Amino acid sequence: MKQKDEVIIAIHVLGKLLGFTSERAWHRFVIGNLFPKDLFPERSRYNRRCRALSFAIKWIRHQLAKRGQHHAYAVVDSLPIELCHSARMHRVKRFRGIADIGYCASKRITFYGWKLHLQVTDQGLPMGYVVTEASCHDRVAAETVMMQIPHPYNLGDKGYISQKLQKKLYEEHRVAFWTPVRKNQRIRQSDAWKQ
Structure with missing residues (x-):
C-alpha cells in the first residue's frame, strides 16, 4: 500500500469539502498538487479503497454529528x-x-x-x-x-x-x-x- 487508510480517508473528505464531484478530477488534482504519482495509488485503486473505507467515513460523520451540539x-x-x-x-x-x-x-x-x-x-x-x-x-x-x-x-x-x-x-x-x-x-x- 502506498498510503495508509487514514491518509486515504483524509484525502477523500478533503475532496468533498472542496466540492469536487468527479472522482477522476479529484484524483488528478491530488496527483498534481498533493502527492507525487509514485507515492499515491492510481485512480481505480484509490476509488476502490474509498468505497471499502466508506463505513469508516460514515462512522466519522455520525460521531461528528453526535458531538455536534456546538x-x-x-x-x-x-x-x-x-x-x-x-x-x-x-x-x-x-x-x-x-x-x-x-x-x-x-x-x-x-x-x-x-x-x-x-x-x-x-x-x-x-x-x-x-x-x-x-x-x-x-x-x-x-x-x-x-x-x-x-x-x-x-x-x-x-x-x-x-x-x-x-x-x-x-x-x-x-x-x-x-x-x-x-x-x-x-x-x-x-x-x-x-x-
Whole structure:
C-alpha cells in the first residue's frame, strides 16, 4: 500500500469539502498538487479503497454529528425527487407502488417520484434523512428525520406546523422545534419569542 487508510480517508473528505464531484478530477488534482504519482495509488485503486473505507467515513460523520451540539441549530426541510416529466406521470410504470404523485408548494409543481426529508446543521453537516413517497406530508416524516441524531434546536418551514408534533418532540426528546406561524393561526407567538 502506498498510503495508509487514514491518509486515504483524509484525502477523500478533503475532496468533498472542496466540492469536487468527479472522482477522476479529484484524483488528478491530488496527483498534481498533493502527492507525487509514485507515492499515491492510481485512480481505480484509490476509488476502490474509498468505497471499502466508506463505513469508516460514515462512522466519522455520525460521531461528528453526535458531538455536534456546538452547532447553533439544525434546519429540517424536504425537496422533491422527480422521476419523470409531468406530462408522463399518469402513465409511468417504473417504481409503481413505491413512488407516487405529490405536490411541492414552494415550486408550485405536481411531480411523480419521491420526497427527500433532510436535517442539516447551520454549518452544513447532514444529521438525518428519510426518503418517502411524494405524497407523504412533511409532518409525518419530521420525527423520524430529527431522531436519527437529535439536535436540541430545530427550525422548520410552514409545512411542519403542528402543535402536537412540537409538544411531543419537546416532552419525549427535549427537542425544541420552531416553525413560523400562519396569518390565520389562533395561537399567536409573542414578539419577544419571535426575536
